[in-house]
Amino acid sequence: MEMLAVIFIVAGLFFLIVAAIGVIRLPDVFTRSHAVSLTDSLGAVLLLIGIAIYEGLSLNVLKLFAVLSLLYLQNPVITHATLRAAVRAGLKPWKEKAP
Amino acid sequence: MRPVSSQFLFLKTAALFGMWVMLSGRFDLFHLGLGLLLSFLVAWINSGHSPFVPRFQLWGRIFLFLPWLFLRIVQSSLHLTKLILDPRLPIHPRLIRYESKLKEPSAVVLLGNSITLTPGTITAEVNGQVLLVHAMDDVSSEDVTSGRLEAKIAQVFGERDSRA
Numbered sequence: 001m002e003m004l005a006v007i008f009i010v011a012g013l014f015f016l017i018v019a020a021i022g023v024i025r026l027p028d029v030f031t032r033s034h035a036v037s038l039t040d041s042l043g044a045v046l047l048l049i050g051i052a053i054y055e056g057l058s059l060n061v062l063k064l065f066a067v068l069s070l071l072y073l074q075n076p077v078i079t080h081a082t083l084r085a086a087v088r089a090g091l092k093p094w095k096e097k098a099p
Numbered sequence: 100m101r102p103v104s105s106q107f108l109f110l111k112t113a114a115l116f117g118m119w120v121m122l123s124g125r126f127d128l129f130h131l132g133l134g135l136l137l138s139f140l141v142a143w144i145n146s147g148h149s150p151f152v153p154r155f156q157l158w159g160r161i162f163l164f165l166p167w168l169f170l171r172i173v174q175s176s177l178h179l180t181k182l183i184l185d186p187r188l189p190i191h192p193r194l195i196r197y198e199s200k201l202k203e204p205s206a207v208v209l210l211g212n213s214i215t216l217t218p219g220t221i222t223a224e225v226n227g228q229v230l231l232v233h234a235m236d237d238v239s240s241e242d243v244t245s246g247r248l249e250a251k252i253a254q255v256f257g258e259r260d261s262r263a
Contacts, residue, residue: 015176015180018180018183018184021183021184022179022183025183025188026183026188026190028192030192030221030223030233031190031192031235033221034179034218034219034220034221034233034235035179035183037215037216037218037221038176038179038180038183038218041172041173041176041216041217041218042172042173042176042218059121059124062121063121063122066121072216073212075215075216076211076212076215076216076222077212079215079221080211080215080221080222080223083221083222083223083224083233084223084224086223087223087224087231088224093192093193093194093233094192095192095193096190096191
């Protein structure tokens with residue numbers, strides 16, 4: 001059981017690292033926010049599932065799922081607000097150069 | 100006195116009490132009693148404000164829609180991971196103007212939220228039914244541009260979708 005939890009947590013950490021690499025590698029605000037959305041869509045989910053398995057069946061699992069649903073409701077709002085501000089400030093999305 | 104719908108008051112109390120029990124984790128008479136009293140009080144104080152009507156059928160259908168969305172999220176996450184880790188960084192970001200046929204504002208909210216939740220596509224601006232979507236590449240934006248996501252949401256809200 002503990003093994004399974006560790007697998008989930010490590011998988012979650014992998015996606016968090018990929019998101020961090022993405023934030024460094026990608027060229028502008030728009031593409032970087034895509035990378036950040038990886039953290040909540042898979043990274044946090046896998047981490048929380050891992051913790052839930054580690055905890056076993058208890059009230060804490062329910063709390064973890066409450067955290068998860070809040071994350072899923074709020075993260076799109078934050079990302080959307082950031083990007084809307086970028087659009088309204090007149091930022092142009094990065095485009096690859098024509099070959 | 101404000102007009103109070105007793106059914107609605109009961110629902111709010113139940114929801115708040117569920118939250119209380121989940122967060123306190125104590126099941127003795129004192130804590131449960133205090134929780135019940137306080138949730139009823141809060142529900143009663145707030146009962147005059149909300150014009151909101153519970154729509155259980157809709158919530159149920161949204162709940163059934165979530166597994167499909169989650170599957171798409173996992174798929175596009177893996178796609179985005181591949182893009183980021185590729186040494187050549189093969190991204191083709193673009194802004195897409197997408198006109199939705201959904202009539203209900205909450206349906207448009209669900210659409211925009213689903214788009215943003217899916218890695219690789221983000222709703223940058225919503226104006227009535229027109230969404231400005233930023234996409235990482237054509238594979239990520241496929242669900243949006245093909246109208247598949249919208250068709251699903253139209254189904255959830257019971258709206259006729261002209262495209263499907």
